[in-house]
Amino acid sequence: MILGTTGQTIQAEADVLDLIDEAGTRSIVLIDRTGAAAIPQSAIRRIAALSTVEWVIGLGQAQDATNSAIGSGATRVAVRVIHGDLPGPPVLQHTPWHRQPGTALVGSEASGMLGLSHPAGGVDIDPWQLAVVGSFVANEPLTFLNQSILAAPSEKSDEQIRSIYVVARTPQDVAGLTDVLPELAGAVDRSGLALETSEALAAVRTAVAGELGRYGRNLVSLVLGVGLLLVGLNVYGAVTSKRRDFGRRRALGASRADIVQLVALQTVSVALVGAAAGLGIGAALVWRWTGDAPETGFTVAVGVLAVLAALAASLPPAIVAAFRDPVRVLRVP
Structure with a gap:
């Protein structure tokens, strides 16, 4: 009797919390809105070293790319250089990629936009070209990347990051990370930095978990x-x-x-x-x-x-x- 009643209640509680988590209760985004912050690549390593961080990636400035086989008039798709270790499934599922400079993965939606029947080919980014060597499918909180191409960093160490995406290990870690991320970013000019957090949603999750647990x-x-x-x-x-x-x-x-x-x-x-x-x-x-x-x-x-x-x-x-x-x-x- 106990297991049948409370077991169903606890499973319902887990389902509710999972539904809230799908909305991104643990995600934090740090954005350089002006481009003057000059966030260095080393920021990703500093943030990843925190015990309260599950994963972190940095994205460079978006650039337009077109299918090399089509040429002028082709649909343009955003290319972003990605820094840091790629999140694993279910957040990001991708084909094997050694991340050699000049190579890229195409998003599930971007592939159709570019007219690629297979995740392979070339894309032009004035004045250079990228080799598409695979594909990826992104889920929350990175679903927006499905319409993009992710490029490997070049060998230059001065590439700057325009946005940092962080997922905390628990919703309770969001507030603490929000306080330290601007400093760890090592930005030259912090005035253009903007933080987008799920702190309010995390508080709702904690309250809901407490009420369901009490029940x-x-x-x-x-x-x-x-x-x-x-x-x-x-x-x-x-x-x-x-x-x-x-x-x-x-x-x-x-x-x-x-x-x-x-x-x-x-x-x-x-x-x-x-x-x-x-x-x-x-x-x-x-x-x-x-x-x-x-x-x-x-x-x-x-x-x-x-x-x-x-x-x-x-x-x-x-x-x-x-x-x-x-x-x-x-x-x-």
Whole structure:
């Protein structure tokens, strides 16, 4: 019962948080709006070294490119030099690329715009040319790159970065990164820098997670409380029906602690079997309702809590049985 109800609630909580995360709660963008900031390539290495950064890339100034095979009149597509390690799937999926100078990857939408039937060919950027050696598909927060071409940096060390895209490891890291990014960028002129953050959205995520977590904990407490009451009543009924048996044990020399231990062990034995069966059925129900199996840690925790609740519920009836007068119990027909 606990796993079936709370497991579904926790899965729903995870789905809600994933939906919020899709909107980019961990993303930060630092933009040089005027071009006067002169952000160096070394900024990417400094930012990537932070423990709160999951990944970071820098993009150079966008330039127009056309398909070399078509020539004049061809559709123009933006080319951006990319700095830093490329994010992995699902953010960016791409064909193998050694990032040699003069090579580039074409975006999933840019390929059609250029008239490339295959992700290979040449594109002209006045006054030089790039070799397209593969393709890529970008997802949030880089979907805008699908209409672009990503070029490898040249061997020149003075290439400047116009925008930096950072994803924090957690939504809580966004505020701290926002404070240090302008300084780490090493810009010559910070007046033209602009920060676009998801700090407000991250705060909403934290609030939603707190409310959903509180609801889940209250639900677990309620279910455990009801279960504890039912187990206690059931054990009390069993102890009452066996009072003569416990009376004989006491008359034969069993201590009160022995009686308490006996009742507790019997209850825990039944609880272990019930918890194992309940967890299996609950996991199957959660999988059927949500399409995902509950996490192993959560499942084990629910089982342990259920057994501990049964043990706690058995103690009051066990103590009652242990402190009954054996002589009086045996005299009652």
